[in-house]
Amino acid sequence: MKNDTNSDSSKPKKRRRDEEIEAESSSSDQENLTFSDTLVALRIMRAQFPHIDKVSIRPFILQSQLYSSVNDRTQVDRELESLRRERVLRVFKLNTGQDDHAIMFLDDYLNQIECVVKRMEEKKQVNLEVFEWFQTHVLDSKLEPSVGHEELCSLLSIVGKVKDEHISLLINAGILTRQLIDPDMYWFAIPNIGSVLKGLSQGRKEIISFLNRRKYKEMMLALLEKKHLRFSPLDMRFHLRDLIGSGHLKTIHTPTGLVVQISKD
Amino acid sequence: MWKDIGGREAGQIRPNSFANRVKSHRLSTLQLSNYKDIVSPHKGSINSLQVDLTEERYLLSGASDSSVAVYDVQRATDYEGGGHIAKHRSVFVVDKQHEHGHKYAISSAIWYPVDTGLFVTGSYDHYVKVWDTNCTRVVMNFKMPGKVYRTAMSPLAASHMLIAAGTEDVQVRLCDIASGAISQTLSGHRDGIMTVEWSTSSEWILVTGGCDGAIRFWDIRRAGCFRVLDQSQSQLGRRPPLLKRKRPGYKFVRNGPLVASMMVSISKSLSAGQNSSVKPRAPQKRSANGNGVRQSSVGRIPAKGSVRQRLHPGMLSSQDRATAHYGAVTGLKVTEDGMYLLSAGSDSRIRLWDVESGRNTLVNFETVRLQTSKPIQLATTQDPAVVFVPCMTAVKAFDIWSGKTCLTFRGHYEHVNCCCFSSQDQELYTGGNDRQILVWCPSRLISDGVDAGPMQDQDNWSD
Numbered sequence: 001m002k003n004d005t006n007s008d009s010s011k012p013k014k015r016r017r018d019e020e021i022e023a024e025s026s027s028s029d030q031e032n033l034t035f036s037d038t039l040v041a042l043r044i045m046r047a048q049f050p051h052i053d054k055v056s057i058r059p060f061i062l063q064s065q066l067y068s069s070v071n072d073r074t075q076v077d078r079e080l081e082s083l084r085r086e087r088v089l090r091v092f093k094l095n096t097g098q099d100d101h102a103i104m105f106l107d108d109y110l111n112q113i114e115c116v117v118k119r120m121e122e123k124k125q126v127n128l129e130v131f132e133w134f135q136t137h138v139l140d141s142k143l144e145p146s147v148g149h150e151e152l153c154s155l156l157s158i159v160g161k162v163k164d165e166h167i168s169l170l171i172n173a174g175i176l177t178r179q180l181i182d183p184d185m186y187w188f189a190i191p192n193i194g195s196v197l198k199g200l201s202q203g204r205k206e207i208i209s210f211l212n213r214r215k216y217k218e219m220m221l222a223l224l225e226k227k228h229l230r231f232s233p234l235d236m237r238f239h240l241r242d243l244i245g246s247g248h249l250k251t252i253h254t255p256t257g258l259v260v261q262i263s264k265d
Numbered sequence: 266m267w268k269d270i271g272g273r274e275a276g277q278i279r280p281n282s283f284a285n286r287v288k289s290h291r292l293s294t295l296q297l298s299n300y301k302d303i304v305s306p307h308k309g310s311i312n313s314l315q316v317d318l319t320e321e322r323y324l325l326s327g328a329s330d331s332s333v334a335v336y337d338v339q340r341a342t343d344y345e346g347g348g349h350i351a352k353h354r355s356v357f358v359v360d361k362q363h364e365h366g367h368k369y370a371i372s373s374a375i376w377y378p379v380d381t382g383l384f385v386t387g388s389y390d391h392y393v394k395v396w397d398t399n400c401t402r403v404v405m406n407f408k409m410p411g412k413v414y415r416t417a418m419s420p421l422a423a424s425h426m427l428i429a430a431g432t433e434d435v436q437v438r439l440c441d442i443a444s445g446a447i448s449q450t451l452s453g454h455r456d457g458i459m460t461v462e463w464s465t466s467s468e469w470i471l472v473t474g475g476c477d478g479a480i481r482f483w484d485i486r487r488a489g490c491f492r493v494l495d496q497s498q499s500q501l502g503r504r505p506p507l508l509k510r511k512r513p514g515y516k517f518v519r520n521g522p523l524v525a526s527m528m529v530s531i532s533k534s535l536s537a538g539q540n541s542s543v544k545p546r547a548p549q550k551r552s553a554n555g556n557g558v559r560q561s562s563v564g565r566i567p568a569k570g571s572v573r574q575r576l577h578p579g580m581l582s583s584q585d586r587a588t589a590h591y592g593a594v595t596g597l598k599v600t601e602d603g604m605y606l607l608s609a610g611s612d613s614r615i616r617l618w619d620v621e622s623g624r625n626t627l628v629n630f631e632t633v634r635l636q637t638s639k640p641i642q643l644a645t646t647q648d649p650a651v652v653f654v655p656c657m658t659a660v661k662a663f664d665i666w667s668g669k670t671c672l673t674f675r676g677h678y679e680h681v682n683c684c685c686f687s688s689q690d691q692e693l694y695t696g697g698n699d700r701q702i703l704v705w706c707p708s709r710l711i712s713d714g715v716d717a718g719p720m721q722d723q724d725n726w727s728d
Contacts, residue, residue: 073629074668078501081627099591099612144497148586181478181591247633263633 034069038079041069042089042103050235056115057192058108063091063101065238068245084143092188093145095179096201101145104190110135116173116191130166133159134175146187152176196233203232203239208248211262218261221251266290285648291691291707292651295662297676298706301341303353303694307332309370311696313642314685317376318420321689323356325384326696327374331367332360333386335398338687338694338704357401365403367392372413372640378420383442385428387413393430393440407440407447411457414640417471419463427485429471431458437473439485451483453490453583459595459640464620466603474594479587480608480618489580492623494608495587496616499625589625590614596641600649605665607645607652611637615654617665630668632656642683644693653693655681660695660705676703 035041042061049059063080070076080103083089090109094100104112117131137155138147147155156162170176174191206229211217225236232239240260243249250263269286272278278286305311309330316338317323324336334355341351359366367388377383377395383404387393389412395405411433418428426442427449437458439449456477464470464482471483481490590610598607599620606618615630634657635641644653651662651671660681662672679698686693693705 067629072667072669073631074627077627077629081499081501093591099614181588182586184586247631 034071036070038066038070038076039083039088041066042105045069045241046105046108048237050233050238052196052233055192055195055233057190057196058104058112060092060102060104060108060190060193062242062245063103064243064245065241066103066245068241087140087143090139090143090188091145092190093179094197095177096197102190102193109190112191113173113175116175120169120173125169127163127165127169129160130156130162130169131173131175134170142188146185147176149184149186152186199232199234200239200242203229203234204243204248206231207236207239207243208262211249211260216261218252218259220256221258221260224260288646288688288691289650292646293671294708295672295674295691295693295705296708297674298692298704300349300709301351301353301692301704301706303336303338303702303704304355305696305700305702306334306355306358307700310679310682310698310700311702312370312372312639312682313374314683314694314696314702315375316685316687316694317381318378319380321687323376323381324685324694324702325374325376326702327371327386328700329370330360331369331371331388331390332358333371333374333384333396334358335384336702338692339690359396359401363401365394365406367394373416375416375418378418378422385416385418387416387430389413391432393428395428395442405442405445407438409438410434414457414459415461417461417463419468419471420465421463421468423468425468425485429461429463429473431461431473433457435475437461437471437483449485451485451490453481453483453493453580454479455586456593459593460597462597462599464603465599465601466620472597472599472606474589474597474608476593477588478590478592478594478610480589480594480597480606481582482623488577490582493582493585493587494589494606494618494623494625496589496625497587498623499627500619500622501627589616589618592637595635595637595639596643596654598643598645598652600645600665601647602649605649607643607665609635609641609643609654611635615652615663628666628668630654630663631670632661636680636682639682641681642685644684644686646686647688653684653686655684655695655697657681658697660684660693674705676705677701 035044045061045065046059066076067073080091084091087106089103089105092102092104094102113131113135117128120128133156137158138152141155152167153162156166174189174193176186177189179187211219224240227236229236229239240249244251247263249260252259252261269278269283273283305326307326307328307330309328309332311326311328313327315325317325322337322339324338325333327333335357336353336355338353342354343352344350345352361368367386367390369388369390371386371388373387375385377385382398383395384398385393385395391409391411391413393407393409393413393416394403396402397404409430409432413430413432415431416428428440428442430438430440432438435452435454435456437451438447441448454473454475454477456475458473458475460474462472464472469485471485472480473483474480480494482492483490589608590612592611594608594610596609604620606620607615608618609615613632613635615632617626617628618624619626632654636655636657641655645651649665652665653660653662657680658675658677660674661670663669664671674695677695677697677699681695681697684693684695691707694702695705696702
């Protein structure tokens with residue numbers, strides 16, 4: 001299965017067994033994709049992340065997908081918080097719409113940063129030691145999705161002198177971004193994720209407009225899942241989980257199966 | 266129900282738990298009332314509703330057409346529908362024609378907490394007025410620098426009569442009825458203030474929520490706020506675990522000098538009651554270190570240049586830019602036991618905070634969208650079990666501890682702005698942009714008050 005070097009307690013073994021049982025029960029029940037545990041849900045969704053051709057990106061999970069997969073949202077929030085504190089995963093705030101957060105396992109994130117650093121080395125960039133400083137000092141001590149300018153400089157300067165070019169390099173690599181909320185704050189971001197996010201918002205709009213054009217604004221889940229999206233590289237299941245979790249769509253149980261409907265209000 | 270009464274009679278169930286059982290049973294059957302109606306004379310959307318705190322008998326409403334009305338919710342003015350439907354018309358209405366009335370929309374109308382002889386209104390015409398209820402006259406006028414979003418008076422106040430007013434200006438102003446002047450201003454917010462609430466456990470503590478997303482706790486006897494809520498500071502569950510001592514020097518205040526960070530980390534790791542013991546000597550000791558860091562940093566200097574001036578220790582909290590929501594804070598409610606605070610934000614999230622530790626309890630309330638431009642009024646039941654939140658055109662009742670939706674009240678035609686719960690009668694009053702005040706009551710047994718005689722022979726198809 002996937003590498004379980006995330007948590008170093010004896011929990012991985014128990015979770016792997018749970019996971020297999022869950023995977024079987026959930027795959028047999030193809031429509032009802034609910035899991036009991038957040039970590040189980042995260043791992044299974046990570047395995048189901050669609051493969052995108054042009055961009056090399058490690059799997060990430062949106063927080064709204066977790067809400068649609070686990071019954072109790074408060075439990076999801078609390079388990080995410082404890083996993084974040086144990087440094088198993090990181091949470092990033094995205095700029096696509098309200099309150100969108102992406103979750104990525106820590107080693108996936110470090111791999112992603114490695115790819116970016118390698119590409120920059122090929123282009124003969126200088127000042128690449130800032131990435132190492134970033135990984136050892138900033139990522140380890142700042143578990144929140146954002147970091148202030150002063151703090152970033154002081155954390156990086158523990159090792160060596162930090163200059164303007166270093167921070168510009170981090171921003172160019174896509175590891176830090178600024179958002180409209182606060183001009184003096186940097187937000188952690190996943191590098192190379194830009195086109196995927198564009199696909200995400202376009203795919204959302206496409207599904208919502210498709211369902212809005214139908215007479216009763218609903219469709220059977222089984223039929224909807226087979227549709228192919230034109231504007232998004234991510235697959236339909238990804239988008240459906242995200243939209244159901246964020247409340248734009250709701251599922252209704254009918255005698256013939258699950259029906260997906262646009263939720264009013 | 267009868268079993269419970271028998272149990273109470275025999276002494277097996279205590280009086281409080283019996284009362285709570287009846288109340289929660291009635292709460293679970295709340296629906297749009299079919300025997301009680303409030304006739305609203307307003308011609309604009311209703312922005313504020315409040316039932317008086319002493320008797321829970323009079324409902325005060327403030328609307329966008331500058332009108333204020335009071336209704337008696339326990340005695341109907343007349344009956345319709347063969348005596349089955351009680352109509353409650355307003356006891357009096359004050360509108361724009363009143364010589365000293367407000368000129369623009371009224372955003373907040375509250376009763377004087379001690380008795381119903383006075384009420385206070387705040388409006389978009391920059392005035393806060395105090396009215397005498399019996400003569401319907403303006404007794405006092407306070408001019409504010411901007412549109413008034415919310416006014417609040419402390420329900421516990423025994424030694425002060427201050428009205429806290431939150432306006433578009435960044436400062437909270439405390440208006441004193443006893444002297445007729447604005448006695449205090451509290452600064453610290455970086456944008457307008459949308460909601461103001463007094464604490465229900467102390468008459469000196471005020472909580473304010475701003476358009477910058479920050480929630481600040483103020484003790485009005487001291488300068489500056491003593492706590493800023495940060496959404497990333499969280500605890501798992503109701504009871505806070507022992508607060509871990511943070512590594513000193515590593516908890517930084519965003520953009521503030523290191524100075525402020527040491528003080529904030531010291532004060533956050535102590536318990537709330539000991540905040541006043543933070544030593545003012547810490548700034549001087551650490552200033553050298555702070556300047557050293559600044560020289561090696563990128564040529565960007567913090568916007569306020571605050572390193573140069575030495576701030577009063579109480580004002581250092583204005584450097585703290587922690588946010589409780591990713592947008593404006595649009596609604597605040599302190600639970601009646603004073604232990605928890607609910608906040609609603611324009612990022613469509615509702616958060617439950619533990620007041621004593623100042624942390625986010627991470628309860629997730631399933632809201633999709635909340636109104637973002639106007640402040641909304643939340644309501645809670647007395648033993649805080651349920652919170653009522655206006656979500657666009659419906660009002661949803663959430664279980665406070667798990668965040669699940671218990672009930673949804675759909676009845677308004679447009680957005681709902683305010684809701685008020687009367688715990689004595691278990692009735693919910695909601696007001697919205699459709700100019701209606703709706704009453705949601707527990708469902709009544711059919712045999713109550715219905716004349717059973719001539720109706721017995723009829724069935725459902727009879728006229």
